[in-house]
Each structure stands twice: as structure tokens, then as C-alpha cells.
Amino acid sequence: MTLYDHYLAAQGQVSTDSRQPQLGTLFFALNGPSFRGAAFAPGALAAGARHAVVDDAALAATDAARYTYAADPLAALQALAQEHRRHFRGPVLAVTGSNGKTTTKELLTAVLAQKYNVLATSGNLNNHIGVPLTLLRLRPEQHELAVVEMGANHRGEIAAYCQWAAPTHGLITNIGKAHLEGFGGEEGIALGKGELFDYLAAHQGTAFVNTLDAKLPALAAAVAWRISYPAPSDSYATTLLGADPALRLRLWDGTGVAAQLTGEYNFPNMAAAAAAGAHFGVPTTQIAAALGAYNPQNNRSQLLRTVRGNDLILDAYNANPSSMAAALRSFASRPTAADQSRWVILGDMFELGDSALAEHQALGELLAELQLPNALLVGPLLQAAAQTHPAAHHFATKAEAAAWLAAHPLAGQLVLLKGSRGMGLESLLDVL
Known part of the structure; x- marks a missing residue:
């Protein structure tokens, strides 16, 4: 049988994670930075997978009916997808x-x-x-x-x-x-x-x-x-x-x-x-x-009212200089109630390479330009923004920011929460 035949026999059920239910699946033993996927293939078959694609020739030779050898299981997965797309x-x-x-x-x-x-x-x-x-x-x-x-x-x-x-x-x-x-x-x-x-x-x-x-x-x-x-x-x-x-x-x-x-x-x-x-x-x-x-979910442009009465824009799924600037400009133009102030809680922006320092400094300058003094900046990279926006509070970690918010609770405020996915700023919702 070809690999596509095995895919059809599995009724299109494909798995790359042995921890997930395997009944009837075609399992691809993908490698990770610290593991070899072939080690998990016997367990996937025992859990009900129909067939497994592995880069271990010796393992594949033990049962040709249940294993297909591929020098690169990921490339095999991609080639299979390309073939299926043609249909x-x-x-x-x-x-x-x-x-x-x-x-x-x-x-x-x-x-x-x-x-x-x-x-x-x-x-x-x-x-x-x-x-x-x-x-x-x-x-x-x-x-x-x-x-x-x-x-x-x-x-x-x-x-x-x-x-x-x-x-x-x-x-x-x-x-x-x-x-x-x-x-x-x-x-x-x-x-x-x-x-x-x-x-x-x-x-x-x-x-x-x-x-x-x-x-x-x-x-x-x-x-x-x-x-x-x-x-x-x-x-x-x-x-x-x-x-x-x-x-x-x-x-x-x-x-x-x-x-x-x-x-x-x-x-x-x-x-x-x-x-x-x-x-x-x-x-x-x-x-x-x-x-x-359409109601946004997953920390993307969500409008929330917190238990403390804060009107919160939760946009903490990801961030980069462009999306951060767009969010801040939009936030700065948003009207507030008579007794509200605007607060921004920002996390580090990742994957900026050699531009990281300059882009975080520019973020501080933008906060100052937009007259957003109530800024909580979280993460080591944002220390550069704090240097160009001295009115901001800088915290090296989320734990430090959470402790400050617990000691200085926000209530009835307009709040923007935004940072890169790795920062996980949504965890600060508990103190907002």
C-alpha cells in the first residue's frame, strides 16, 4: 500500500502526538529538539493507531504492515498533504x-x-x-x-x-x-x-x-x-x-x-x-x-468588564512593533468616562533580533507622544521603553507587576493589556 492508501484507510485521521487519542489514525513520528518520534510509535499503535510513519528502519522492518519507513517523517507528512490537496x-x-x-x-x-x-x-x-x-x-x-x-x-x-x-x-x-x-x-x-x-x-x-x-x-x-x-x-x-x-x-x-x-x-x-x-x-x-x-476569543481584541469594574481590552495573544503601535493609537483615541483613566499594561515584544533595543525604546517614545503616563511595562526588554518614558512603571517579571497591582488596585479604569505570546500577560487578569 502507498502512504496515501494508508491515509484513506485511516479515513483521513492523522496524528502527530502520541498523547492524543489514536483510534484508527495514521501516526507520523515527528522528531523534536529533545526527542525522537519513533520512540513513541509503538505506543501509538498500541493505543489504536492503524499505521505509523517512522524514520527508524529497524523498527519499520519489524512489521511492514504497520510501519512505513520515511527518512524524514515531516517531509512525508507535507508530501502527503500536497498529494491530498490535488483531490x-x-x-x-x-x-x-x-x-x-x-x-x-x-x-x-x-x-x-x-x-x-x-x-x-x-x-x-x-x-x-x-x-x-x-x-x-x-x-x-x-x-x-x-x-x-x-x-x-x-x-x-x-x-x-x-x-x-x-x-x-x-x-x-x-x-x-x-x-x-x-x-x-x-x-x-x-x-x-x-x-x-x-x-x-x-x-x-x-x-x-x-x-x-x-x-x-x-x-x-x-x-x-x-x-x-x-x-x-x-x-x-x-x-x-x-x-x-x-x-x-x-x-x-x-x-x-x-x-x-x-x-x-x-x-x-x-x-x-x-x-x-x-x-x-x-x-x-x-x-x-x-x-x-463574530465574538473574538483567545486573548485577541476582547472587550471585557472585570470584577473590579475595569473596562479591559485583552489583546495579549501576540505583539510586534506594528501591532503594538496600532493598538496604542487606537486606545489613546478611545473616549473615557468622566471618572476613568487610561492604563496600559504591556509585555516584551519577541523575535526582533538586532532591532529589539531600538523598537522597545521607540515604544516608550510612542507612549509619551500619545500622552499615556499610566503605563506598566513588564519584561526585561521593556526596560528600554521605561528609559524613554520615565512616567512608566517597569517590572522585570509578571510576578512583580501582579504584586504592584495588588498593592495599587485598579478599579473602574480603561485598561489595555498587550504583549507577545511568551509573556502570557492574561495571567494578570486575576488582579484586574
């Missing part, structure tokens, strides 16, 4: 960008699901393992359209994902200062994210182009089929009417949208979903309903 005839919409990928993917899925049976990336499984796992969840007899999120931290990744996913449509949310370390600067980021539009240009695909980002029209210039949003002069004119406390939009035909998503920086993400929905024939009334019903 799907519906549109595949790829989503990448520096900020807002997951939110945009979820908005797209909500809108397109009004008309189609949609397969979408689960959570943020958008890397070299997550993309093939997403593709292997495609059921050609069931799904009509796929939305595949693609993350990257160096050049060449998006190009590889496109070879596996073969997208027919693509969307780049924006080009910002994310993963500067891996991409080698802003030009590298644009080229890396632009690999999606390069693929579409070479394969007669369709690009959705955010005209609010000046870099994107140029990156999409070679794509024959382009759909622009959200400017009034472009294909699908979506207008921002307000952003307090949540976004209010008007679609091109006058249909209004009352969203549950906060922050002006999320406007292009909603406009993207609206444009894609219109392109795929979703009626504007259903587009508006889907956008209005």
Missing part, C-alpha cells in the same frame, strides 16, 4: 500577513460559512506542521471551500506552503514589523509575505488587496485578478463609522454592521472578510450578520 476541486483561500491573520481567518470563515461548507485552519495551526495537517482535514466529498492560514518567520516558508496548498485565492492582511529577526528587516518581511501573491501571479490566482497598506498593491501588481478593499474607489467599499466601544461599518450597498470586535486596526480585517464574502456570492445581509455575530 480537492474547490477554492482554497490562503491568508498571511504580519498582523491579524487569525482574526481575519476567523472572520472569513464566519462569512463564507453563510453559503458554503468551509474547512478552516484550527486555532493558529499555521506553520510547517499545521498547514499540512489542515490540508489533510479536507474532505473533497464534503467541503466546498478552504481557508488556510499561513504564518512565517523567514523567507521561503510561504512559498513552500503554497506548493502544498496550491491556493486559488490569497489575502495578505498587512506588512508590518513582525519576526524582524528571521526576515532580516522590513524589506525581507514584504518579500516573504509577498510569496503568496507571487504564487497567485504564476498560477492565475486571485488576490484580495488591502489598499490601506501602501506596500500591498505593489506586491500584487503581477496578479492578473485583483480585488481591492476597503477604499470607496475600489471594488468593495466598506466604510468605518465608529470604533467605540466596538466597530461599526457600512458596506458598499448601505448595509450596516454592528460588530463585537474592538480597535480601528481590525477594520481592514473585517473589510477583507466582507470583500471575500461578496466575491464568493454571499448576500450582504448575511455578510453583515456574520460579522456582527
Whole structure:
């Protein structure tokens, strides 16, 4: 049997984690930095997996019916996903960008699901393992359209994902200062994210182009089929009417949208979903309903009222210089009640390489420019921001910040909580 035959025999159930339920799965023994996956393959089979792909030739030789040898099980997983993608005839919409990928993917899925049976990336499984796992969840007899999120931290990744996913449509949310370390600067980021539009240009695909980002029209210039949003002069004119406390939009035909998503920086993400929905024939009334019903989760642009009466914007899933600046500018413009003050609680930004010091110093300068004196800065990197914004309180650790908040409780305030995923700032909710 070929590996694809084993995949079909497993009814498309694929596993890469022996700790998960294995009944009937095709198990790929992937290696990690401190373990060899083949060591877990016998346990996966004992737990009910149908077949295992391993890089241990001796183990595979013990039972050819239950093991397939692959010198690189990860490459085998990726090749299997590429082969399976060929059996799907519906549109595949790829989503990448520096900020807002997951939110945009979820908005797209909500809108397109009004008309189609949609397969979408689960959570943020958008890397070299997550993309093939997403593709292997495609059921050609069931799904009509796929939305595949693609993350990257160096050049060449998006190009590889496109070879596996073969997208027919693509969307780049924006080009910002994310993963500067891996991409080698802003030009590298644009080229890396632009690999999606390069693929579409070479394969007669369709690009959705955010005209609010000046870099994107140029990156999409070679794509024959382009759909622009959200400017009034472009294909699908979506207008921002307000952003307090949540976004209010008007679609091109006058249909209004009352969203549950906060922050002006999320406007292009909603406009993207609206444009894609219109392109795929979703009626504007259903587009508006889907956008209005979307309720953000997972620490992304969530509006919360805490037990102490604080109005909290929880945006602690990730952070980079671009997303941090957008969030702070939006927050600074948000009106407050007569007895409220604005407080920002920020965590370190990671993966900035040689730019880390300068970018954290610039963050302090931005806080001063926006007149946000009530700033709690958490993490060793943000000490640089405290030097350029002396009014801020700096804490080396979350524990120190939590102790300060316990001694100086905030109540009835407007609070922004934002930092890189590794900071885990959502743990401070207990003292807010």
C-alpha cells in the first residue's frame, strides 16, 4: 500500500502526538529538539493507531504492515498533504500577513460559512506542521471551500506552503514589523509575505488587496485578478463609522454592521472578510450578520468588564512593533468616562533580533507622544521603553507587576493589556 492508501484507510485521521487519542489514525513520528518520534510509535499503535510513519528502519522492518519507513517523517507528512490537496476541486483561500491573520481567518470563515461548507485552519495551526495537517482535514466529498492560514518567520516558508496548498485565492492582511529577526528587516518581511501573491501571479490566482497598506498593491501588481478593499474607489467599499466601544461599518450597498470586535486596526480585517464574502456570492445581509455575530476569543481584541469594574481590552495573544503601535493609537483615541483613566499594561515584544533595543525604546517614545503616563511595562526588554518614558512603571517579571497591582488596585479604569505570546500577560487578569 502507498502512504496515501494508508491515509484513506485511516479515513483521513492523522496524528502527530502520541498523547492524543489514536483510534484508527495514521501516526507520523515527528522528531523534536529533545526527542525522537519513533520512540513513541509503538505506543501509538498500541493505543489504536492503524499505521505509523517512522524514520527508524529497524523498527519499520519489524512489521511492514504497520510501519512505513520515511527518512524524514515531516517531509512525508507535507508530501502527503500536497498529494491530498490535488483531490480537492474547490477554492482554497490562503491568508498571511504580519498582523491579524487569525482574526481575519476567523472572520472569513464566519462569512463564507453563510453559503458554503468551509474547512478552516484550527486555532493558529499555521506553520510547517499545521498547514499540512489542515490540508489533510479536507474532505473533497464534503467541503466546498478552504481557508488556510499561513504564518512565517523567514523567507521561503510561504512559498513552500503554497506548493502544498496550491491556493486559488490569497489575502495578505498587512506588512508590518513582525519576526524582524528571521526576515532580516522590513524589506525581507514584504518579500516573504509577498510569496503568496507571487504564487497567485504564476498560477492565475486571485488576490484580495488591502489598499490601506501602501506596500500591498505593489506586491500584487503581477496578479492578473485583483480585488481591492476597503477604499470607496475600489471594488468593495466598506466604510468605518465608529470604533467605540466596538466597530461599526457600512458596506458598499448601505448595509450596516454592528460588530463585537474592538480597535480601528481590525477594520481592514473585517473589510477583507466582507470583500471575500461578496466575491464568493454571499448576500450582504448575511455578510453583515456574520460579522456582527463574530465574538473574538483567545486573548485577541476582547472587550471585557472585570470584577473590579475595569473596562479591559485583552489583546495579549501576540505583539510586534506594528501591532503594538496600532493598538496604542487606537486606545489613546478611545473616549473615557468622566471618572476613568487610561492604563496600559504591556509585555516584551519577541523575535526582533538586532532591532529589539531600538523598537522597545521607540515604544516608550510612542507612549509619551500619545500622552499615556499610566503605563506598566513588564519584561526585561521593556526596560528600554521605561528609559524613554520615565512616567512608566517597569517590572522585570509578571510576578512583580501582579504584586504592584495588588498593592495599587485598579478599579473602574480603561485598561489595555498587550504583549507577545511568551509573556502570557492574561495571567494578570486575576488582579484586574
